[in-house]
Amino acid sequence: ETAVFQTPNYHVTQVGNEVSFNCKQTLGHDTMYWYKQDSKKLLKIMFSYNNKQLIVNETVPRRFSPQSSDKAHLNLRIKSVEPEDSAVYLCASSSDRGAEQFFGPGTRLTVL
Amino acid sequence: GQQVQQSPASLVLQEGENAELQCNFSSTATRLQWFYQHPGGRLVSLFYNPSGTKHTGRLTSTTVTNERRSSLHISSSQTTDSGTYFCAISSNTNKVVFGTGTRLQVLP
Numbered sequence: 001e002t003a004v005f006q007t008p009n010y011h012v013t014q015v016g017n018e019v020s021f022n023c024k025q026t027l028g029h030d031t032m033y034w035y036k037q038d039s040k041k042l043l044k045i046m047f048s049y050n051n052k053q054l055i056v057n058e059t060v061p062r063r064f065s066p067q068s069s070d071k072a073h074l075n076l077r078i079k080s081v082e083p084e085d086s087a088v089y090l091c092a093s094s095s096d097r098g099a100e101q102f103f104g105p106g107t108r109l110t111v112l
Numbered sequence: 113g114q115q116v117q118q119s120p121a122s123l124v125l126q127e128g129e130n131a132e133l134q135c136n137f138s139s140t141a142t143r144l145q146w147f148y149q150h151p152g153g154r155l156v157s158l159f160y161n162p163s164g165t166k167h168t169g170r171l172t173s174t175t176v177t178n179e180r181r182s183s184l185h186i187s188s189s190q191t192t193d194s195g196t197y198f199c200a201i202s203s204n205t206n207k208v209v210f211g212t213g214t215r216l217q218v219l220p
Contacts, residue, residue: 103156
């Protein structure tokens with residue numbers, strides 16, 4: 001099956017902990033993205049990687065860092081989570097920077 | 113920066129009625145995509161339509177690039193069409209901006 005996969009589906013943690021979310025795409029795409037969707041369903045891009053090179057880095061807090069081992073994987077690490085980090089984190093990919101995007105199912109993070 | 117406005121913010125229809133969703137953006141877009149999201153679900157791509165008109169089933173997307181607008185038409189709505197519809201655009205800067213979405217509820 002070719003798609004965008006994310007793990008875990010859900011994660012509950014406490015303030016100050018570190019979390020890591022995984023994303024893998026089997027579509028053979030060159031570009032991957034991380035988005036944050038808040039409780040009001042607003043979607044904002046956080047990072048974009050093209051062939052392992054960061055090409056868009058929005059003004060997200062420094063505790064967020066993307067990690068890419070190859071063009072099929074783009075993980076997201078959050079050091080010392082805070083309550084406002086509670087959201088759904090969505091990973092996406094596209095064949096190149098201007099092409100149609102395909103999304104994973106998302107990871108719902110709850111910070112207590 | 114680029115701004116994307118969607119209207120209406122929410123819409124309630126009786127099954128069988130048609131819906132017209134609008135997306136307006138503030139500057140030139142090289143990529144425009146319409147998505148559907150189930151409540152609490154994955155974003156599903158409906159159309160990649162930076163210009164012109166595309167059809168699939170009961171859905172039609174029309175983008176008029178030089179007027180910076182796009183529409184999504186749903187004909188003969190069904191209860192399973194309920195959910196949130198987003199448009200997303202990007203320009204040559206590769207920054208992707210999503211609209212705030214239209215929440216559609218189709219009643220039986």
